[in-house]
Amino acid sequence: MNITIYDVAREANVSMATVSRVVNKNSNVKPSTRKKVIEVIDRMGYRPNAVARGLASKKTTTVGAIIPDISSIFYSELVRGIEDIATMYNYNIILTNSDQNKDKELQLINTMLEKQVDGILFMGRNITPEHVEQFSSASVPVVLAATYDETNELPSINIDYEEAAYEATKLLIMKGHEHPAFICGNEHLQSNQFKYDGYLRALTEAGVTINDDFAIREGYSYNAGLEGIKKLLSLPVKPTAVFTGSDEMGVGVIHGAQDLGYEVPKDIEVFGFNNTRMSTMVRPTLSTVIQPMYDLGAVAMRLLTKYMNKEEVTEANVILPHRLVERGSTK
Amino acid sequence: MNITIYDVAREANVSMATVSRVVNKNSNVKPSTRKKVIEVIDRMGYRPNAVARGLASKKTTTVGAIIPDISSIFYSELVRGIEDIATMYNYNIILTNSDQNKDKELQLINTMLEKQVDGILFMGRNITPEHVEQFSSASVPVVLAATYDETNELPSINIDYEEAAYEATKLLIMKGHEHPAFICGNEHLQSNQFKYDGYLRALTEAGVTINDDFAIREGYSYNAGLEGIKKLLSLPVKPTAVFTGSDEMGVGVIHGAQDLGYEVPKDIEVFGFNNTRMSTMVRPTLSTVIQPMYDLGAVAMRLLTKYMNKEEVTEANVILPHRLVERGSTK
DNA sequence: ATGAAAGCGCTAACAA
């Protein structure tokens, strides 16, 4: 049997209420009794039972994080941001992978709620009314990170993907490429759609006639980049620059082009997205859009603490800044 | 106020014990009452409170995972293995980062225990008697993954690092390199020490006189590889092959050599470790030791479930197989 | 400053 608060109380000749007070650093305890109680706690090796505490106080100091896939370089960095801030505010994280599966997401939200988390951090492809309904079946605060909310009802942290893609494409155009190509996942992920929108806006603004063959909208991995560029370079009219939706695809494009005997950036310039560590671990190094992944997580967690403490929140939908870095894959 | 088991019982005209039975799929319930109760549960949207359940049953169906750093490609893959098996057995994971800091590790174990986890998965540099003491201050099972236990008391999942390093080095020697070089983190991480031991064994077995300049034993990142190879190639006698302790360092070595005008594998052959996704995302692709990261996590979690269910365990210290893959960075 | 006592929502004997 474990030591309980009751054992400590008996041993210290005080009531359990007093022990509870010293454990919770309540100031209404005479210094001498506090000292005595602490001494007994240390001696007996008393460890408060957080479950009992949670039941009595209705606070568990744990928050649920639902993410698509922790093994992705993007989300693991983001989760690190979440974790660090959570630790800072004394929360623990229950982490679950959804694989972007809606049913799984809905079910995970339910599990989190059963476990009485104090708040939920959600990352996924996009929020539907069903998600919102599931969230509101309990009254815990929810914050979205890097996730699009078509219902526009939930607090969120994002960057402006459309604008970032616009800027990257425009940069390529200004470097003299009349019609950069585009390789990115499809519109099922809202951020991909935003990227495509930004890409199109830059093209349109430059008065270019859109060539649909130049937009490859499927896949998301290194291989998608590898194959995408091969497809593009087998076209009768070949692109001279490619903007990709992720660094991984960007690296794939660089290698795919090199495998075909092209030189980067001489024959073809490449621009990535995210600024993952990988972007500097390739030759030439990859120019890319800096997306502050760690900060996305950290700010989301910070925002969640505000809601959990019922602090006032001035801005519920935060857009974090992005910026472009030019490296070896562009001239 | 939330719906409780009591509300459901009243509404369904049964006792809370009966509701508890249907929720827990106890078979001692007449089908008709079961049906009635389920109907009420659905109608009222009853959601069992896992915290109360945990207090009463002394089981939380959550396990704690302590890892060095979730943003590392190695651990995030491993955690994915843990997560998948945990989900399969209906457990949730509380994830925390220790940054290999011993005090933090000890404190995290304590937090996990306070939260009454049913088991702990620990990953770290190495286990000391203090760790063991902290673990045994409660009676929850612990399993180590990819972690060395000098006390040799805890169940663990590992691969044979010494043997793997031996094989990789030997392969390089057999390819005609008299004295391959070695770049790897230092002995503070036990697996690094094992790698070094294996490297030395292959060298010794081949009757080579050890050249200490050829073993760089610091750092762990891409940059360490980059700088390590530059140092090696500035030596009066230069190595013609390098074995590194991680793929990231291996890729760094490839790029560092290329930056200096050397060709891989013509002038210098490179062998990595881990078989992370990165090893195929470089030109030439990296030959490496396949370490089954996902499996390390999955098997560790599976083993933990056995301990938690008090099933019999035949082998508490599991060594998973490794193997070498040759790719473009070796001839 | 301290204590008594009533829950928190559930499980698990034990009875019936």
Place this chain on the structure above:
DNA sequence: TTGTTAGCGCTTTCAT
């Protein structure tokens, strides 16, 4: 098959 009841270990009024 079902119900009664006593906790699980703690927080939190309310008294004192």
